[in-house]
Amino acid sequence: MAKFVKTKRAFLIGTGIVGGALVLGTTLAWRRVANAQNFKPPVKDGETAFNAWLKIMPDSTVVVQVPRQDMGQGIYTTLAMLVAEELDADWGKVRAEQSQINPVYGNIVALGDSAPPPMKSAMLAMARVIGLQLTGGSTSVRDGWEPMRTAAASARAMLLGAAAAKWNVPVTELTIEKSIVKHAASGKSAPFGEFAQAAATLTPPSSVTVKAPKDWKLLGTSPARLDVVEKTLGKAQFGIDVRLDGMLYATVKHIPYVSGHLQEVRWKNGTPPRDALHLARGDNWLAVVATSYWSAKKALDEAELVGGGDTGTVLSSEQLAAQYNEVLDGKNDGVLDAGVAHLKPLRRTFGEHGNAEKAIASATTAQRIDAAYSVPFQAHAPMEPMNCTVRIAGEGKDGKVDVWVGNQAPTVLQWLAAGNVGVPSENVTIHTPYLGGGFGRRVDLEVIRQALACAKLTGGKPVQLIWSREEDIAHDAYRPAISARMSAALDDKGGLLAWHHRMVGPSVSKSVFARMNPLAAGDFPPDVTNAEGAAHLPYALAHFKCDHAQVDLPVPLGFWRSVGNSYNAFFVETFIDEIAVALKKDPYLFRLELLKDQPRFARVVDAAASAAGWSSALPKGWGRGIALAESFKSIVCQVVDVEVVGKDIKVRRVVSAVDCGTALHPVNVKAQISSAAIYGITAALKSQITLKDGQVQQRNFDTFPLLKMAECPQFETVIVNSGAALGGIGEVGVPPIAPALGNAIFAATGKRLRGLPFVL
Amino acid sequence: MPTALTLNLAPVTLNAPDDKPLLWALREDANLVGTKFGCGIAACGACTVQVDGVAMRSCSVPLSFVAGKQVTTIEGITAIGPNAVQKAWIEHQVPQCGYCQSGFIMATTALLEKTPDPTDADIDAAITNLCRCGTYPAMRLAIKKAAQLKKAGG
Numbered sequence: 001m002a003k004f005v006k007t008k009r010a011f012l013i014g015t016g017i018v019g020g021a022l023v024l025g026t027t028l029a030w031r032r033v034a035n036a037q038n039f040k041p042p043v044k045d046g047e048t049a050f051n052a053w054l055k056i057m058p059d060s061t062v063v064v065q066v067p068r069q070d071m072g073q074g075i076y077t078t079l080a081m082l083v084a085e086e087l088d089a090d091w092g093k094v095r096a097e098q099s100q101i102n103p104v105y106g107n108i109v110a111l112g113d114s115a116p117p118p119m120k121s122a123m124l125a126m127a128r129v130i131g132l133q134l135t136g137g138s139t140s141v142r143d144g145w146e147p148m149r150t151a152a153a154s155a156r157a158m159l160l161g162a163a164a165a166k167w168n169v170p171v172t173e174l175t176i177e178k179s180i181v182k183h184a185a186s187g188k189s190a191p192f193g194e195f196a197q198a199a200a201t202l203t204p205p206s207s208v209t210v211k212a213p214k215d216w217k218l219l220g221t222s223p224a225r226l227d228v229v230e231k232t233l234g235k236a237q238f239g240i241d242v243r244l245d246g247m248l249y250a251t252v253k254h255i256p257y258v259s260g261h262l263q264e265v266r267w268k269n270g271t272p273p274r275d276a277l278h279l280a281r282g283d284n285w286l287a288v289v290a291t292s293y294w295s296a297k298k299a300l301d302e303a304e305l306v307g308g309g310d311t312g313t314v315l316s317s318e319q320l321a322a323q324y325n326e327v328l329d330g331k332n333d334g335v336l337d338a339g340v341a342h343l344k345p346l347r348r349t350f351g352e353h354g355n356a357e358k359a360i361a362s363a364t365t366a367q368r369i370d371a372a373y374s375v376p377f378q379a380h381a382p383m384e385p386m387n388c389t390v391r392i393a394g395e396g397k398d399g400k401v402d403v404w405v406g407n408q409a410p411t412v413l414q415w416l417a418a419g420n421v422g423v424p425s426e427n428v429t430i431h432t433p434y435l436g437g438g439f440g441r442r443v444d445l446e447v448i449r450q451a452l453a454c455a456k457l458t459g460g461k462p463v464q465l466i467w468s469r470e471e472d473i474a475h476d477a478y479r480p481a482i483s484a485r486m487s488a489a490l491d492d493k494g495g496l497l498a499w500h501h502r503m504v505g506p507s508v509s510k511s512v513f514a515r516m517n518p519l520a521a522g523d524f525p526p527d528v529t530n531a532e533g534a535a536h537l538p539y540a541l542a543h544f545k546c547d548h549a550q551v552d553l554p555v556p557l558g559f560w561r562s563v564g565n566s567y568n569a570f571f572v573e574t575f576i577d578e579i580a581v582a583l584k585k586d587p588y589l590f591r592l593e594l595l596k597d598q599p600r601f602a603r604v605v606d607a608a609a610s611a612a613g614w615s616s617a618l619p620k621g622w623g624r625g626i627a628l629a630e631s632f633k634s635i636v637c638q639v640v641d642v643e644v645v646g647k648d649i650k651v652r653r654v655v656s657a658v659d660c661g662t663a664l665h666p667v668n669v670k671a672q673i674s675s676a677a678i679y680g681i682t683a684a685l686k687s688q689i690t691l692k693d694g695q696v697q698q699r700n701f702d703t704f705p706l707l708k709m710a711e712c713p714q715f716e717t718v719i720v721n722s723g724a725a726l727g728g729i730g731e732v733g734v735p736p737i738a739p740a741l742g743n744a745i746f747a748a749t750g751k752r753l754r755g756l757p758f759v760l
Numbered sequence: 761m762p763t764a765l766t767l768n769l770a771p772v773t774l775n776a777p778d779d780k781p782l783l784w785a786l787r788e789d790a791n792l793v794g795t796k797f798g799c800g801i802a803a804c805g806a807c808t809v810q811v812d813g814v815a816m817r818s819c820s821v822p823l824s825f826v827a828g829k830q831v832t833t834i835e836g837i838t839a840i841g842p843n844a845v846q847k848a849w850i851e852h853q854v855p856q857c858g859y860c861q862s863g864f865i866m867a868t869t870a871l872l873e874k875t876p877d878p879t880d881a882d883i884d885a886a887i888t889n890l891c892r893c894g895t896y897p898a899m900r901l902a903i904k905k906a907a908q909l910k911k912a913g914g
């Protein structure tokens with residue numbers, strides 16, 4: 001344990017780590033499998049643990065260890081399928097169990113993805129050392145792909161070895177079908193659970209081969225999801241459902257401003273009401289502990305929180321947009337404006353080839369196209385409000401801390417709780433139930449700090465802290481507002497010659513890490529999420545440049561489903577459409593033309609267009625739009641049909657084509673694509689976060705409305721299995737939906753809407 | 761003041777203030793956590809239960825309102841065996857994160873009592889709950905399937 005401490009700390013400090021990790025080198029890659037063989041999860045009820053990833057019960061039930069969190073993306077099911085496939089297990093007897101916290105379960109791919117290309121291998125090496133368990137970046141399957149299948153194949157070999165020894169037959173003559181080991185020649189057969197104990201004592205094979213896709217029986221089909229029955233019966237346990245003996249409830253209120261400090265608490269009657277058993281206070285919040293959420297809330301309603309600060313009190317969305325424009329105009333490089341702190345931009349180029357600036361500067365007016373776009377702040381608003389339950393038993397260093405919370409990074413929570421309470425990490429148990437939605441929201445740690453603060457006051461009684469929806473909407477860590485200016489130059493033959501994407505906005509990663517640990521708030525390495533979906537385009541462009549001006553805002557920011565892709569695809573794909581229109585070309589054919597050398601992309605675009613009947617007629621007042629985006633290594637093209645009646649925009653139909661390499665669970669892939677599209681349509685049509693006088697103006701689902709059943713379009717999704725390396729699926733349906741919708745609105749009305757949410 | 765009611769077919773007395781929202785009385789005092797808190801302002805439907813057979817958003821109903829009435833929660837429906845709505849939900853693999861689902865199932869169960877054969881327009885008008893995961897497409901199919909199952913005696 002001790003040897004990890006330093007590395008963890010180094011990670012949290014953030015900068016300076018990459019060089020150190022380089023020294024560790026890449027020889028660590030193979031150790032992941034070896035470590036997994038040596039680590040055994042705890043067992044109960046006669047379970048036999050084979051390695052870090054799976055246990056088998058005497059009745060042949062396979063218990064898969066899942067170190068990722070299920071927030072609706074179906075990850076328990078998909079990861080369990082990887083194991084079940086290699087074991088040839090009966091799907092009806094497979095369960096998923098949230099794994100313990102151990103570096104063996106770290107998400108290596110997620111950290112690798114977070115690094116700019118030159119630093120990727122260093123980051124991967126570091127990721128292997130710290131073993132951070134986190135769910136994000138649509139990485140769970142990509143990360144589990146090798147280790148989980150290898151672990152299951154190894155267990156399979158051991159089971160067969162034990163059966164061969166018992167029956168005294170050659171191991172090569174044995175097969176497994178639906179958890180039954182069979183020996184055809186002798187007619188012997190028995191469920192593999194019977195061999196589990198003996199098998200686990202064998203030495204694991206030194207190498208195993210996983211199945212080729214052509215031999216898959218389960219992967220690529222859509223077995224029943226493991227979580228559906230309990231979620232349908234109302235039995236699934238979410239964090240907010242934890243019930244413990246003697247448990248108290250708490251709720252929290254923040255100062256009205258997005259930033260600044262709590263200075264004074266004014267109670268309506270001068271003192272806190274009697275129902276308030278304990279008060280906990282943080283930098284910008286106050287929590288009340290009571291015997292019920294409702295009485296805690298009533299008590300807190302009587303408190304006026306006075307606070308704020310010079311950076312928190314002045315910010316408005318309009319002001320920010322004006323300042324963004326100044327940055328895009330090239331101003332502000334030397335000065336700090338009084339209104340917004342640290343608006344001195346850090347200018348970086350995230351992608352470049354040819355000389356786009358020169359080509360655009362020398363284009364004639366007729367050959368030049370310019371457009372300005374913007375997106376607002378967005379809240380995550382997962383359906384389960386933020387909550388966390390904590391029990392602190394015992395005193396001092398011997399104290400034991402239990403934390404129940406829907407979260408996306410249990411390893412980080414364990415460090416946080418240990419440091420916060422002052423106990424060793426091994427005294428902290430993190431319980432991760434189902435997450436009532438995540439979308440990036442549950443990476444944030446604030447609710448955990450608050451619950452820890454409350455639980456320190458109650459003399460060992462557990463406390464469940466619940467945020468009201470009002471606090472959630474007004475004090476989220478938001479997807480940032482971003483402004484962009486796009487310029488293009490056309491050549492003499494009516495083709496697209498040069499592309500220049502310039503944008504301004506804050507770094508989400510910097511804000512997230514700063515809130516985890518202020519020392520981690522560095523500007524290096526560059527935040528690749530700023531420009532994801534913009535830095536490299538599949539389109540053939542002779543001259544290309546993508547510039548980003550990074551500013552610091554006094555607003556907490558968070559990863560919001562698809563992160564930078566969520567706005568960059570809107571800028572890129574709307575602008576491509578504008579260029580097609582300027583060239584009087586069909587937007588679908590124009591994209592194909594630019595994708596001549598990109599057969600994988602072209603196939604997805606073709607699949608969507610043909611499933612949608614791209615050139616089929618539409619009723620009067622309708623329009624059809626298309627957009628393409630690659631994110632998290634998957635490619636999605638969407639075609640949207642919209643009906644516009646007066647100012648009312650009705651999305652009628654969304655046809656998607658998706659290439660995520662191989663769809664492992666096609667029904668879930670389709671569900672995730674429509675889920676993400678609905679998330680994106682809500683942000684494109686219904687809701688936004690705006691600031692006025694430093695305060696968020698939205699409070700609940702009345703002012704931050706979500707798409708409803710009645711407004712939900714028809715969905716069709718075509719899966720293109722290219723067999724390419726696996727891509728993610730939980731977020732990839734978000735990026736193209738806003739531009740496809742905007743392009744459809746243009747087709748219906750001739751009006752180009754360049755800001756979200758769309759308003760006619 | 762204690763409130764007496766029939767909860768999932770059993771008589772109970774809940775010892776909580778009269779003005780405590782039914783949602784919190786259910787979750788905290790009756791220990792029935794299948795009914796969810798989503799917004800507290802009757803805007804999302806996560807807290808939907810049936811009061812005398814009518815779907816109601818329990819976050820906005822005071823406990824005193826259900827005195828002497830019949831309250832049914834998702835636990836009550838599950839206890840008598842999955843109903844047609846739940847069976848259809850499982851067949852269509854509706855839930856994603858699952859948090860909103862109890863509320864939708866309660867609202868749909870009430871809809872089918874009144875409107876055994878709902879049209880799309882009936883569904884749109886009656887099912888106004890919110891699902892942030894966007895399970896609406898599967899849900900619409902499941903609602904229609906549930907109507908069939910129910911007619912067939914499921």
Ligand code: FES
Nearest residue numbers: 798799802805819
């Ligand atoms: S919690 Fe009752 S309607 Fe949202």
Ligand code: FES
Nearest residue numbers: 857858891892893
């Ligand atoms: S399934 Fe997640 S909110 Fe509906």
